[in-house]
Amino acid sequence: MQPRDFSNRTRFPGNTGNNFELIFVPIDVMQRMPAPLFALVLGSVAYVVSRFDLFTAALLLTFFLGDWLLLAMLPRWNKSFGPTQPPTFMLALLRIPLAFLPFPWWIVAELVGTALVIYGFWIEPHRLTLTRQTLQSPKLGFARPLRVLHLGDIHVERLTDRERELVALCKAAAPDVILFSGDFLNLSYTRDALAQEHARSVLAELGAPLGVYVVSGSPAVDPPEVVSKLVQGLDNLRWLRQEIATIEHEGKRLDILGLDCTHRPFVDAPNLYATLNGNGPERFRILLYHTPDLAPEAAEAGIDLQLSGHTHGGQVRLPFYGALYAGSLYGKAFEAGRRQVGNLTLYVSRGIGLEGGGAPRVRFNCPPEVVLWEIG
Known part of the structure; x- marks a missing residue:
């Protein structure tokens, strides 16, 4: 492999303004939202995704709030100490496609999603090998x-x-x-x-x-x-x-x-x-x-x-x-x-x-x- 010339590049990993920051900085503003307002945003997303069906929206919101609770508990259990609202919103976006599966399979898929959240945030980061x-x-x-x-x-x-x-x-x-x-x-x-x-x-x-x-x-x-x-x-x-x-x-x-x-x-x-x-x-x-x-x-x-x-x-x-x-x-x-x-x-x-x-x-x-x- 020959060295490549990166001298004309303007963004570099590990420096301010890198491509990774461009992904996450816009979402970071959600951490500054008051918790009630953020909960309202999650509820609105669930309501729209459910096509304005209150029962489906309530179930979907329960999964959103469950993720938020799991992330909020991480510092209390001395696991990790990051913000909770931006990753909760990202997880909500990942859950949205599952809600379009037929009932009750979308519930099963969302439960699998919760299991993955528990594993990915609570277990694997501490499985030092x-x-x-x-x-x-x-x-x-x-x-x-x-x-x-x-x-x-x-x-x-x-x-x-x-x-x-x-x-x-x-x-x-x-x-x-x-x-x-x-x-x-x-x-x-x-x-x-x-x-x-x-x-x-x-x-x-x-x-x-x-x-x-x-x-x-x-x-x-x-x-x-x-x-x-x-x-x-x-x-x-x-x-x-x-x-x-x-x-x-x-x-x-x-x-x-x-x-x-x-x-x-x-x-x-x-x-x-x-x-x-x-x-x-x-x-x-x-x-x-x-x-x-x-x-x-x-x-x-x-x-x-x-x-x-x-x-x-x-x-x-x-x-x-x-x-x-x-x-x-x-x-x-x-x-x-x-x-x-x-x-x-x-x-x-x-x-x-x-x-x-x-x-x-x-x-x-x-x-x-x-x-x-x-x-x-």
Whole structure:
């Protein structure tokens, strides 16, 4: 795959005004509606969709209000902390086509919809999984593979069972080194003092014999002044900014390159080349960079392994199709998982946390993951 020229593009993922925002910002205004007015909007939608049949409208409104209640309970149960009215309205739009099925099948379909809401908002976002990957390189040949734990997109809102499970999983995996590819906080909580405190408490628990290395994520989520505050005084980790950390395993050295991410490959590729500073490809080199969109340039630069995130795997994935939306300049080519780009192995993590703003705090067929690499 050859690098593409995005220099004429005006909107970029992870920056203010991106295409994802264009979808959700107009719906966000609903969060500012008084609750009675929003309920009236839902009732009006149900009444029109039911073709002015009061009984059908009442049943449909019951499903709308049930979704609203399920979302409103999420913060009370310490699950997630997003707005309730925009996703409730989006769920209502998804329910409308079901109402045109014959009675009683539309009731059955709506009940299935409620079950999916419970699963997608309450269960799967907290079903943290450990994904195992292996990679062999003639540059290494370890007797015991190097264990690299890759974390992506923690997106802390508040300390929940997911973050506690993350810490426990990191300890149980017994990695040699931990690498985090950015997005510490949820977009809605970037400046929130309590969220920052909770994120620091998670970071403070991370540890590995060869170190913990982190990079910043999207500019809108991880502004430098916020990341600096998050990592200040945490001696257990190192924030890489256009620099190389060298680790040693069984007498052989590996380089970890960490770059800030602007989501503009034409800006970040020169930083990659400058950071390499003419170093040859004799050592095994890992690029830690938030988005997968630098992979074609990294492959040309002789990087062996790139660990990225940002896309969250789409959060909602359909069978046989995958992500409904992939937050990559290369679209679905880099939506999630392992890819081969020339001699470069790329892995795009599904991440741990969730999108912010008015985006639904939902996952479907895309559980959060931590990736354990055994590199030999």
